[in-house]
Amino acid sequence: MIEAMPGHHLILGGARSGKSAFAEREALATEASRWIYIATGQAHDAEMAERIAHHRAHRDARWQTVEAPLGLADAIAAYDAVGTVVLVDCLTLWLSNALAADAWPGERDALLRALPDCTARVLLVSNEVGSGIVPLGELSRAFVDEAGRLHQALAGLCSRVSLVVAGLPLDLKPLSSRP
Numbered sequence: 001m002i003e004a005m006p007g008h009h010l011i012l013g014g015a016r017s018g019k020s021a022f023a024e025r026e027a028l029a030t031e032a033s034r035w036i037y038i039a040t041g042q043a044h045d046a047e048m049a050e051r052i053a054h055h056r057a058h059r060d061a062r063w064q065t066v067e068a069p070l071g072l073a074d075a076i077a078a079y080d081a082v083g084t085v086v087l088v089d090c091l092t093l094w095l096s097n098a099l100a101a102d103a104w105p106g107e108r109d110a111l112l113r114a115l116p117d118c119t120a121r122v123l124l125v126s127n128e129v130g131s132g133i134v135p136l137g138e139l140s141r142a143f144v145d146e147a148g149r150l151h152q153a154l155a156g157l158c159s160r161v162s163l164v165v166a167g168l169p170l171d172l173k174p175l176s177s178r179p
């Protein structure tokens with residue numbers, strides 16, 4: 001079994017739970033020389049373009065934004081350095097992109113291989129989608145299944161896992177130095 005990496009943090013929550021804002025606060029509270037925001041969303045319609053614009057407009061000026069709808073492991077590796085904080089928002093959009101491009105197993109495996117050796121502090125934001133009913137459609141079921149498997153694998157690699165509900169974080173897997 002691979003040991004959990006100190007500093008890597010998986011942040012889960014439902015839609016509009018406050019998980020992105022929590023992740024940004026956590027990242028900016030870290031003493032670092034640079035902050036990288038890896039955005040995985042794509043503006044395929046006007047509503048998504050508006051969401052992306054809203055996120056950008058409310059982001060602190062210290063962030064350098066990198067768009068990576070695919071190739072997430074490579075994007076993280078490009079900024080892998082001590083003193084760097086990398087925030088990925090969000091894994092479920094990235095999963096959707098990879099499933100649509102028929103690139104999922106390779107994308108997932110590359111990320112799971114890259115994280116253990118990454119010296120940057122990585123915060124991974126993702127939607128917790130497994131708390132509802134089992135979806136009727138095959139694609140929707142596959143998405144929920146893959147998201148759940150990904151979250152379990154990442155929870156094993158991260159030293160901290162939080163669930164955000166109504167803007168309130170609950171540590172599911174705290175750092176060993178935390179009470």
